[in-house]
Amino acid sequence: MSLPLNVDVVIVGAGPSGLACALALAQRKVPFVIVDALSEGHNGSRAVLMQANALEALEALHPSLASELVAAGTPSAGLHTVDIFERPLFKVHMSANAPYTRYPFSLLIAQHDVERLMRTYLSRGGNDVQWKKRVTDVKETDGGRYELAFESGEKVKARYVVAADGSKSTIRTFANIRYLDPTTNAPAEPSPNDLSFVVADVLFASPLPPNIPRDALRMMIAPEGVFLTAPLKINHSTPSDTTSSNVSPDGNLFRLYIGVPTTPPSRPDAAYLQDIINARGPGSHLKDTREGKEKGVTVPKIERVLDSGRYRTRPALAERYVTRSKSGAYILLVGDAAHKHGPAGGQGMNLGICDGCAAADAISSSPLSSDSTLDAYSTARRSIAAKVIAMVENMTAVERGGSGWVPWLRVSCLGLAFRLPFVNSLIAWQVSGLVYVRPKGQAKA
Numbered sequence: 413m414s415l416p417l418n419v420d421v422v423i424v425g426a427g428p429s430g431l432a433c434a435l436a437l438a439q440r441k442v443p444f445v446i447v448d449a450l451s452e453g454h455n456g457s458r459a460v461l462m463q464a465n466a467l468e469a470l471e472a473l474h475p476s477l478a479s480e481l482v483a484a485g486t487p488s489a490g491l492h493t494v495d496i497f498e499r500p501l502f503k504v505h506m507s508a509n510a511p512y513t514r515y516p517f518s519l520l521i522a523q524h525d526v527e528r529l530m531r532t533y534l535s536r537g538g539n540d541v542q543w544k545k546r547v548t549d550v551k552e553t554d555g556g557r558y559e560l561a562f563e564s565g566e567k568v569k570a571r572y573v574v575a576a577d578g579s580k581s582t583i584r585t586f587a588n589i590r591y592l593d594p595t596t597n598a599p600a601e602p603s604p605n606d607l608s609f610v611v612a613d614v615l616f617a618s619p620l621p622p623n624i625p626r627d628a629l630r631m632m633i634a635p636e637g638v639f640l641t642a643p644l645k646i647n648h649s650t651p652s653d654t655t656s657s658n659v660s661p662d663g664n665l666f667r668l669y670i671g672v673p674t675t676p677p678s679r680p681d682a683a684y685l686q687d688i689i690n691a692r693g694p695g696s697h698l699k700d701t702r703e704g705k706e707k708g709v710t711v712p713k714i715e716r717v718l719d720s721g722r723y724r725t726r727p728a729l730a731e732r733y734v735t736r737s738k739s740g741a742y743i744l745l746v747g748d749a750a751h752k753h754g755p756a757g758g759q760g761m762n763l764g765i766c767d768g769c770a771a772a773d774a775i776s777s778s779p780l781s782s783d784s785t786l787d788a789y790s791t792a793r794r795s796i797a798a799k800v801i802a803m804v805e806n807m808t809a810v811e812r813g814g815s816g817w818v819p820w821l822r823v824s825c826l827g828l829a830f831r832l833p834f835v836n837s838l839i840a841w842q843v844s845g846l847v848y849v850r851p852k853g854q855a856k857a
């Protein structure tokens with residue numbers, strides 16, 4: 413499919429943020445194209461948690477999209493944290509949000525399933541993603557347009573360019589917007605302190621040991637770092653050949669997210685992952701205790717690794733979200749192009765989906781969006797991202813584990829605090845992201 417020579421909006425990047433912006437522009441009947449460098453949509457093993465704010469934002473565009481997402485995932489009413497002997501440390505009861513939202517849970521769903529459903533709704537409106545379209549250059553032109561050059565040799569002029577092209581954003585670089593460490597305001601550079609972790613989608617052999625919940629997310633905190641298990645449903649876009657007849661539809665598919673102190677292999681295999689499970693995964697320390705023996709606890713065995721990868725993260729925040737050319741064209745940053753942080757608390761994709769919807773609102777707010785509307789977008793979304801990054805950094809400190817009295821004191825204080833219902837309900841409201849949408853105590857209008 414070839415690109416138009418001229419269009420109001422080009423969205424660069426068809427991850428969750430770009431897709432949300434596209435769905436919102438389509439609803440407002442603003443002409444746009446959405447392009448991606450990939451040959452098809454698959455974003456690897458990344459997000460697994462969707463929060464109420466993103467579900468409500470998508471519900472506002474297509475109520476049935478939100479319900480299809482819920483049906484494709486597993487609602488986790490609480491986020492359980494346990495120690496290496498699987499004794500409860502603390503639990504965030506997301507169900508505390510029940511009076512105020514239709515989504516009083518964190519939804520366990522793989523990012524590729526979220527993107528697949530968003531693309532389905534976009535296609536229904538006649539707006540397909542244009543794949544294999546890598547932007548290689550952006551120039552200012554006269555007449556209130558940016559001109560984008562593509563690897564394919566094509567050129568497109570647009571009044572608005574939405575940079576939804578991820579944390580290494582090409583468009584952000586062309587726009588000359590710095591990506592800064594939110595604490596020091598210095599350029600965000602890799603550091604030995606960056607959190608290193610592996611993420612893998614694995615099928616565990618049956619029967620599944622009784623200590624691994626199939627309906628909730630569970631984090632084990634060991635001195636070496638976090639070991640998180642999130643049950644996933646097997647859907648059509650599950651990677652590898654899991655949709656073939658050799659895997660039952662309710663197979664033991666889990667997303668593992670494991671903090672590792674040393675550099676892991678780029679594609680962790682079953683042997684590497686099993687070694688970590690045996691050393692500090694579910695069952696590893698409980699199985700030899702009296703309680704473990706009574707409950708029949710064993711260490712789960714990996715039958716197959718469907719997908720795996722390694723990540724290192726450090727927070728970064730764009731110094732501004734909008735830039736304007738001399739002739740009055742605009743670049744707007746959304747999603748990871750504008751901010752990044754660790755995966756603790758499952759916030760990045762949600763923030764990106766809400767950025768995408770807010771960018772579409774700003775673009776479509778009047779026939780010719782003014783500087784003040786776009787500045788308001790930049791200020792509001794950047795300030796939310798800064799708050800989310802601060803929350804995620806606190807959660808990351810817990811996920812790092814470590815030994816000594818500081819980590820012990822930290823989890824002990826959290827254990828005590830979360831017993832207080834008002835603390836739990838404040839944190840649940842914050843994790844849901846609804847804190848940035850409306851005051852607590854209000855249901856959706």
Ligand SMILES: Cc1cc2nc3c(=O)[nH]c(=O)nc-3n(C[C@H](O)[C@H](O)[C@H](O)COP(=O)(O)OP(=O)(O)OC[C@H]3O[C@@H](n4cnc5c(N)ncnc54)[C@H](O)[C@@H]3O)c2cc1C
Binds near residue numbers: 457576582
């Ligand atoms: C291990 C891990 C776990 C995570 N867990 C969670 C979680 O549980 N919950 C959560 O909310 N978030 C989570 N996140 C964060 C989440 O994955 C990201 O925030 C999310 O993918 C951001 O979406 P995006 O659309 O902004 O960018 P991306 O998903 O990175 O998409 C960018 C797209 O732009 C395209 N692109 C790039 N350059 C170009 C170019 N020059 N031309 C054209 N196209 C281009 C890419 O091909 C890509 O498809 C996690 C992240 C990681 C790494």
